[in-house]
Amino acid sequence: MKKKLLFISAYNSSFVKNDLKILRKHYIVKAPDLVGKKKNLYDLLYSFFSILWGVLRSDIVFCWFADFKAYLAVSFANLFGKKSFVVVGGYEVTNLPEINYGGLLNKGNLKRLKHTLSKATKVFAVSEFSKTEITDLISGIDIKVLHHGLDLSENKLQKGNLVVTIGNAVKDIYKLKGLETYVNTSLKFPEFTFVIIGKYDDEIKRKMLKMNSKITFKGQIPQDEVYKWLKKAKVYCQLSLRESFGFALLEAMSFGCIPVVTNRGALPEVVGETGFIVSYDDVEDTVNAIRLAMNSDNDSEVRKRVKDNFSLQKRELLLLKEMKRTDET
Secondary structure (H helix, E strand, O other): OOOEEEEEOOOOOHHHHHHHHHHHHHOEEEOOOOOOOOOOHHHHHHHHHHHHHHHHOOOEEEEEOOOHHHHHHHHHHHHOOOEEEEEEOOHHHOOEHHHOEOHHHOOHHHHHHHHHHHHOOEEEEOOHHHHHHHHHHOOOOOEEEOOOOOOOOOOOOOOEEEEEEEOOEOOOHHHHOOHHHHHHHHOOOOOOEEEEEOOEOHHHHHHHHHHOOOOEEEEOOOHHHHHHHHHHEEEEEEOOOOOOOOHHHHHHHHOOOEEEEEOOOOHHHHHOOOOEEEOOOOHHHHHHHHHHHHOOOOHHHHHHHHHHHOOHHHHHHHHHHHHHHHHHO
């Protein structure tokens, strides 16, 4: 008989939906709608009682992101003798005051984070980089690296002189994603089309268009439209200051885009030997890498790396193996 599982996440990211789909194949899953719940009294009470009731009615608790909702879920699971699993996304253990980014900018969050991860039955990190960050903060926890997974598209790809990056051009985040470097780099390639996919603030968009009026802003678009751009893009850039994994990068690689990424966070871990690694905020280095990427015929190797190392099937097998292993202890 299938066990009952409470699935907690305040976000509907693609990788969250992937795990929810996997778990529904093997457990009876209850997933309360906590997306968009803020910190007003009504939402806090709704989250509190939804999670408490969910824990009481479940055998297992699974949390995506070690946030306040995971803190509640793990605390209740621990109180009632239920097993709990937490996936750390990365933001929770980040502290980048220079760009006003990270969960640990609020020092009070560290105590809550330590409680959540130390009380969880098992903690999952999305990369070796993320695991190191977590263990530097909190020792003695049961932690396992579990890379994101993705199914390869079998669609025919038609590549052109197109360079794409995915990142929100909004306050603070545009610096995190290295979008100024991306735009400055684009000035060296007037014959190429450079596209930014993601939310944008009008002020930041105007600022970047002053730098290069030919930049194309697509805004936040449906996933199938994102994939249409990636099918056509020869090069994908992820010029971030920090990435715990880089799921958008993985999606681009699955469509054979040649990756140009910074030497920050887990990006080199994802790309391996299939792409080009540059220094953060280094326009000249990035220009040279894009030139090489445009002349590369390595797209099949890029897709092979995704298939061999980051398939959704592999994630499913490893996730279930780790969860079922706890049943034996």
